[in-house]
Amino acid sequence: MDTGPPPTSEPPGRPGRPGRPGLRTFTLEGRAAPGLFLVGWLCTIMGFGLVIVGGLADPGPVKTLVFAIGLALLAIGLVAGAGSQALDRRARGEAYTGPSPFLAFAAVIPLTFLAALIVFRPLVALGLRADAPLATLIGITIQALVYIAVVRLLVIGPGALRWSEMGLRRRAGEIPLDIARGAVLALPVLFATVLVAALLVALLGTRPESPLPPASNTVDLLLNLVSAAVVAPIGEEVFFRAFATTAWARTYGVTRAIVQGGLVFALAHVLTVNTVDFSEGSRQALIAFGARVPVALALGWLFLGRRSIYASFGLHSAFNAIALLLSQLP
Numbered sequence: 001m002d003t004g005p006p007p008t009s010e011p012p013g014r015p016g017r018p019g020r021p022g023l024r025t026f027t028l029e030g031r032a033a034p035g036l037f038l039v040g041w042l043c044t045i046m047g048f049g050l051v052i053v054g055g056l057a058d059p060g061p062v063k064t065l066v067f068a069i070g071l072a073l074l075a076i077g078l079v080a081g082a083g084s085q086a087l088d089r090r091a092r093g094e095a096y097t098g099p100s101p102f103l104a105f106a107a108v109i110p111l112t113f114l115a116a117l118i119v120f121r122p123l124v125a126l127g128l129r130a131d132a133p134l135a136t137l138i139g140i141t142i143q144a145l146v147y148i149a150v151v152r153l154l155v156i157g158p159g160a161l162r163w164s165e166m167g168l169r170r171r172a173g174e175i176p177l178d179i180a181r182g183a184v185l186a187l188p189v190l191f192a193t194v195l196v197a198a199l200l201v202a203l204l205g206t207r208p209e210s211p212l213p214p215a216s217n218t219v220d221l222l223l224n225l226v227s228a229a230v231v232a233p234i235g236e237e238v239f240f241r242a243f244a245t246t247a248w249a250r251t252y253g254v255t256r257a258i259v260q261g262g263l264v265f266a267l268a269h270v271l272t273v274n275t276v277d278f279s280e281g282s283r284q285a286l287i288a289f290g291a292r293v294p295v296a297l298a299l300g301w302l303f304l305g306r307r308s309i310y311a312s313f314g315l316h317s318a319f320n321a322i323a324l325l326l327s328q329l330p
Helices: 036-054 061-094 101-125 133-156 174-183 186-204 218-252 254-271 278-307 310-328
Strands: none
Touching: 036 061, 061 101, 061 133, 061 278, 101 133, 101 218, 101 254, 133 218, 174 278, 186 278, 186 310, 218 254, 218 278, 218 310, 254 278, 278 310
16 A cells, blocks of 8 residues: 655655754743743643652542642643643744644543543442443543543644544545455454464463453443444544644654554553563563554554545454454353
8 A cells, every 4th residue: 555645735854943942941931832831841740749649648538639639730731731842833833733742642641540530439439340341431431532632622723733634534435435444454463463462472471461351241242342442443543543643744754653653552552551560560561562563553554545544443443343352252
């Protein structure tokens, strides 16, 4: 498939006008929005500190309150920093004038935790088990909504990218065809993934646990299927392909966008690894990362090749559905 030029009318990596500092340079001079930059740094530092304090505190209402305030401040700081970065990029006249996908993803993390904390506390009090498939579906839905909200707030709202530039605007008749074109690639990509995963399991001597809870009945299986094959792909494709891969293609070109987007997507899934033992956790994280690289690269290649988020969604959804159903076989 010919990937063609990056989805922009401007050449990738076009240099902007010099003279304005980057986000990591702590100075207010030359900033397009110095107040926003300062708020971003201060709230991020204070929020990070409170999250650590809350995490180390004894269980109880004070711990929850401190942790929640820390998450809120951290989210405000990262969103403000992303906004400041976008305004500076626009002032420099860069080809892509939105925030770095790295910074946007950093903002997603505290926002997702904060939203989950607000939603799950009353649900758990009403009897919802945190390890139930329904709870997993709710959690994945929260994350997907946060992904989309961050893209809408930081990228679409300021005009850094348009939905059409991110492959979401298609004629109605093209959408099913794009989804089908992506879905037919699921089996070969899954085969490559199984080979990589088997090699890593043999080398590292461990097998990572599924991020989904076990399904003891048909309803649980359907809930897991909706989580893995519908909700998760929607949020992840909007963020990692429509936004991040498009932004990096505009800045660096197609090849780097596919590789960088794929590696970040694989790395994001390492965050779901949760083990007490550091050695075991490290090995599981390596397997989780390496096993997702083939599908991550395929998703980026397909997205930029078809210029359609629906094609990558079709591959992502079918891949997850087949993998989940195969895992249920005796």
